[in-house]
Amino acid sequence: MFIPITPQISDYAFGRFRELPSPLFGSTPPWLMQIPVNHKISLGSDIIHFIKFIQLNPSEKDKRKQLIKQVTKVIDSLKIISKNGKPKVSFVSPQTPSCVTLYGSEKSNLALPFSDIDISLSGDFININSTIAFQFISDALANACICNEVLSLPLARIPLLKMKGIQDEINIDISIDNQNGIETTKLIGRLCHKNSMLRPLVILIRYLLHQAGFTSVMSGGLNTFMITLLVYSFLEMYNTGNITGGVPDNDIGSVFITFLQHFGYDFNYSKYGISVGVECSYFEKASRGWLDSKRPCMLTIENPFDETSNLTPNVYLTPSIKTYFANCLQWILPSMGDDIYLFLPSNSRLARIISLPEELLNRNK
The missing domain is CATH 3.30.460.10 (Beta Polymerase, domain 2)
Known part of the structure; x- marks a missing residue:
């Protein structure tokens, strides 16, 4: 159920407070500068252009x-x-x-431009x-x-x-000797090869979480591997109709909106955990003893290398992340009187929720 809420994001990890819409709202964002000003685009096109802009040049x-x-x-x-x-x-x-x-x-x-380089020594x-x-x-x-x-x-x-x-x-x-890091990287590669929409959607979700301060595991957030599993499980269940109950839409804009709806409103974090096994599925957390009575609403993802292990026992920012997804959904949906599907670059819907620091605004000039 869609419930209006105050569009404010609390950034606990960095001690800042951000408000939606972003400062880019109401102007043509840098990733759409090459689009003719009178040429209407879809949310899917908006996202694809952003991915091309934000990935490493x-x-x-x-x-x-x-x-x-x-x-x-x-x-x-x-x-x-x-x-x-x-x-x-x-x-x-x-x-x-x-x-x-x-x-x-x-x-x-x-x-992404702010990503660390990771190496393991033997x-x-x-x-x-x-x-x-x-x-x-x-x-x-x-x-x-x-x-x-x-x-x-x-x-x-x-x-x-x-x-x-x-x-x-x-x-x-x-x-x-970080064998775990090496193996998780191999798994991410296999999952991206299996589902072509995984990489762009992970990049988008990861950027959104990063700008709000939700990608530090030490601060209760999600790292890249956790985000990848979250998005992959969603895509697999979305493609089988388990989430929408109907025929899946292959447009990345529609998929993104459904993702925000699902993890911002519909998914029951207190009751269910996520399994990325042979087939992606949900399981009852209580059945595995993974329900934390002090923090029942934490995101729970089964470790794909050990199904008896909870990969995300310390993601205590889950309630804030859920609210963040819900806020993003509200801002990205068409405003009253807008065309449902198309908009001008200066009315970019993605720009309502994307903030770019100065170094990213100017990096491709």
Whole structure:
């Protein structure tokens, strides 16, 4: 049921408050600048043009590839040796095969301009203390004037070294033996290959959640893998008619509206969890003991690698995310007196809910 609510988004992750519509509302957004001013478009076309605008452009791809190449060369040149029982590092010619494995959104083609680059290390780095390994790597990359250290988390469940490229300020996350990250990236690739609408819809949903501060797992939000599973399960059930109860529409605009309706209003977060198995389905959370009495409305997604494990036990911003989706739906629907399907670029419906910081507004000029 569609219930009007006050269109305000609370951004808990960054301590800000955003209000809809966005500042772009009422003007032609940058992704539609090439469309003739009197040419009417659909929401689906609006979305497709936004995806083309927001995804990495050739220059950004080249800069990121160059950073990956530089970081890989330095790390593969580090030889860990033991001297008097203590690990030391020496520099040698880059070793083959490389101990650096790229994973995450950069590998799965879901990267956006603000995305981190994720790499996992193998080889000698697995066999030494993470604190020492990260110190070796951080010093080597800093001395080579490639990256500066931002944060070292050697005692985390998956040890992590966060660095930033000196030249272009691109963030890079370095982990050790992160097999889970590598396998989830492979799964995302398979799912995107299976459903062609998954990638553009994930990019759109991910951007919306990012601009509202809902993509930090540490702050109770959803990471890219969780968003991908959420969208994939929706698409699979949508295509079988399980969500609409009718013939599915292949237009991405219609699919997006249905997604917002489903997760903004219809889906019962307290009762059901999401399974992305051989066939996507919903299950009763209580039947698996996954119903948190203190936070019953949290989004629950079954871990596709372990059906006995809840992938999203700490997404405590679920109520805010649900409200956010509901708000986005209200603003994106036609206004009173508008054409239901078509509108001019200056009346972009997507621009009502998309905010662009200055660096993204000017990146393709």
